[in-house]
Amino acid sequence: MAGKKGKKGKSGKKGKSSRKGKKGKKGATKEPQMTSQEAILAYQINVIEQKLEDISYETRGWEEKNKRNRLRNEKLKEEEELLLKNLLKMNRNEAKLLHGEEITTRDDVNDFMKETWRKRKEREYEIEGMKRQITKTEEEIQTATEELSYWRSFQESGQHQLQMQIKLLEQELKDIEITFEDMTAYSTRDNEKVFTVMHKETEEILSQQKDKASERAIAQLDKKDRQEMLDNNWLNREVAIHRIETEKVRAVVEMLEQENLELISELFDCSVDDLTISRSFFLTQFGDSENLDHTGVLQMDLSTITVPTEEEFEQQVQKPVYKRPKSAVQKAVEDKVFSLSSHGRSHDGTQEVSDDEDSDDSNGALESYSVKEDNFEDYLPLGPLELKLLSVTGQQMPIHRLEPLPEEESKEWSPDRWPVTVAMLKGALIPEVS
Secondary structure: OHHHHHHHHHHHHHHHHHHHHHHHHHOOOOOOOOOHHHHHHHHHHHHHHHHHHHHHHHHHHHHHHHHHHHHHHHHHHHHHHHHHHHHHHHHHHHHHHHHHOOOOOHHHHHHHHHHHHHHHHHHHHHHHHHHHHHHHHHHHHHHHHHHHHHHHHHHHHHHHHHHHHHHHHHHHHHHHHHHHHHHHHHHHHHHHHHHHHHHHHHHHHHHHHHHHHHHHHHHHOOHHHHHHHHHHHHHHHHHHHHHHHHHHHHHHHHHHHHHHHHHHHHHHHHHHHHHHHHHHHHHHOOOOOOOOOOOOOOOOOHHHOOOOOHHHHHHHHHOOOOOOOOOHHHHHHHHHHHHHHHHHHHOOOOHHHHHHHHHHHHHHHHHHHHHHOOOHHHHOOOHHHOOOOOOOOOOOOOOOOOOOOHHHHHHHHOOOOOOOOHHHHHHHHHHHHO
16 A cells, blocks of 8 residues: 555646646746755655565565475475374384284393394404405505416516626626636736745755855864864765665665566466466376376376477467566566565665565565466366365454543543644635635
8 A cells, every 4th residue: 555655646746847847947937946955855855665565565575485484384284283183093002012912121132232243343353354355455456467467578678688698797797707817827927926036035044144154163173173074075075976876776675676577477477377287287187086096197108299390380380479567466467566665765775675575575576476367267177186175264354442541532632732733724725726
């Protein structure tokens, strides 16, 4: 209503103003203009009218909103009633079900909750373990894939690079070894030269010092002592000459002894062959049942013996004579003689004793040689002339070792002289350096 009135007022005013304007246009000089107070009041009236229009518009909006809210509340109440009915039905059904089941107490519920909680914890723990295993396997797979990719890349490209590096390093090693060998050879030669020079210088210095000392000592001696020294020097020179001559004579004697031994061995070989031939000839002429005491070799008929003719004898003489090889006994005798001769050089005073022993040993060896050269298979079918062989038997005896003295045992634990010397250490280290 207010809005309508406002509109009417506005329209009335507009009409009045339009009328006034028209009148003013017609007769401007007849009516007076509005005052300032009237203009302000007119402006205030317009502002208030606009506010009233806004308020009326808002009130209409609130009224419409209120209607909508009322309708919504009614719908919500209807839905609430339906929900309550459904809940009541569900409650009744659950009550019926619970009435048919057993009644559970608080303890049962607590036990059931604990059991479920325990199972849940176990399941969580198992899940965590599975997760850890999965992460571990994933890490292993990742490392394996990385290694596989690395080795594949190495097989494709890195292998050739490493082969080249290995070849270069081997070449460098060979060069280093060659240079090291050259350096060691140079250092050894230099050390040997220095050592020889130092040794010569020291020997020269020592000889000079000895000569000077001997000259000083000779200068302080009497005439008789000087003559004795000169005689001693002359005797030393004569002894040296005598030793040289004895060495030469010994060499000649050794050669003669060697030739003598060869001749003796040939003679013994011939004698052994003759003995075997004569023995076989003697045995073939008699049977096992014949008595050898009644008949002798000298009583045989010489006409039955065949004598070779001159042509056969010349053919036998013209046959080439082969040199007999040295037997083991001859070699043993020669070694024994040479060892005795070398022993005689070191011990001049025992020369005659060694010669006697040498002759005895050689005789014994040659006696045994005549037996060794026999063919023992020929003695088996001899009958009454069978040679009785000797046999040697031995018995094993225990070895009784002497107990060490307490002084020796103490020396083993704390020796007076250390067994490892500086020379041994140098000998062990020098081959490694070279």
